[in-house]
Amino acid sequence: MPSGMHKFPIKGFIETSFLDWKGELSSVIFFAGCNFRCPFCHNSDLVLRWDTLSDVHLEYIILTLRKYKQWVNKVVVTGGEPTIHMGLYNVLGYLKREDIQVKLDTNGSSPSVLRGLVAEGLVDYIAMDVKGPLERYDTWCGTKVDIKKIEESIRFIMEGNVDYEFRMTVVPSLHREEDVYQVAEYLRASDKFFLQEFKPRQCIDRSFLNVQPFPKDVFERMDKNVQQIRVTGIKPEERIIKFREKILKPDRADSK
Numbered sequence: 001m002p003s004g005m006h007k008f009p010i011k012g013f014i015e016t017s018f019l020d021w022k023g024e025l026s027s028v029i030f031f032a033g034c035n036f037r038c039p040f041c042h043n044s045d046l047v048l049r050w051d052t053l054s055d056v057h058l059e060y061i062i063l064t065l066r067k068y069k070q071w072v073n074k075v076v077v078t079g080g081e082p083t084i085h086m087g088l089y090n091v092l093g094y095l096k097r098e099d100i101q102v103k104l105d106t107n108g109s110s111p112s113v114l115r116g117l118v119a120e121g122l123v124d125y126i127a128m129d130v131k132g133p134l135e136r137y138d139t140w141c142g143t144k145v146d147i148k149k150i151e152e153s154i155r156f157i158m159e160g161n162v163d164y165e166f167r168m169t170v171v172p173s174l175h176r177e178e179d180v181y182q183v184a185e186y187l188r189a190s191d192k193f194f195l196q197e198f199k200p201r202q203c204i205d206r207s208f209l210n211v212q213p214f215p216k217d218v219f220e221r222m223d224k225n226v227q228q229i230r231v232t233g234i235k236p237e238e239r240i241i242k243f244r245e246k247i248l249k250p251d252r253a254d255s256k
């Protein structure tokens with residue numbers, strides 16, 4: 001292994017996880033730092049205070065992956081935001097040389113990096129967080145965001161050949177239900193779009209520690225409505241309007 005491999009800003013490593021790549025057993029690598037400041041982010045140490053965290057050396061990760069190769073041949077690369085680091089290419093290159101499949105978690109702010117990684121065959125799955133409707137993206141991300149880059153990443157991912165998913169963390173007090181449905185409609189043509197529950201822990205904005213997740217029944221209703229939008233393209237409030245129109249102004253065939 002070349003020397004200097006340890007100099008990547010990797011601050012966490014989970015040997016085995018069933019949670020980070022749906023339906024798969026994987027290891028997880030955490031890159032430090034992020035160019036967003038989502039107030040609800042539950043990785044505040046990794047985003048804001050990563051220089052206080054210990055490095056995990058890539059040599060150690062590679063040797064561990066070799067040890068467990070018989071059981072685990074997938075790695076989730078997450079953060080923070082991995083695409084802000086040019087070293088990401090090298091790290092993924094090392095993983096690929098070990099014949100490891102890679103899922104990349106990203107906020108979609110660097111479409112050029114995504115293009116480069118895909119062109120080099122370094123990723124097998126992309127999971128992009130969509131934070132909310134694009135018109136108010138700065139609000140969801142706690143910083144100024146170049147929306148064109150977010151749109152470009154979404155388009156690139158949807159039009160490409162790499163498996164992917166979009167996901168949105170729904171946060172009471174930040175998102176309204178219609179924000180969720182607006183995103184679902186925007187991503188209607190995508191392969192997969194999942195909602196994620198907000199967890200009030202280690203938040204960047206500490207006032208979010210007092211925000212409780214949506215109640216289970218509300219979350220399940222939103223999830224069901226999202227699936228409905230993906231199938232029919234009709235938002236819940238439009239369904240009510242159409243239903244009322246049908247009842248109040250039945251067409252001729254119905255009135256017979």
Ligand code: SF4
Nearest residue numbers: 034036038041080107
């Ligand atoms: S939730 Fe936001 S701030 Fe936290 S790592 Fe993801 S993009 Fe960065």
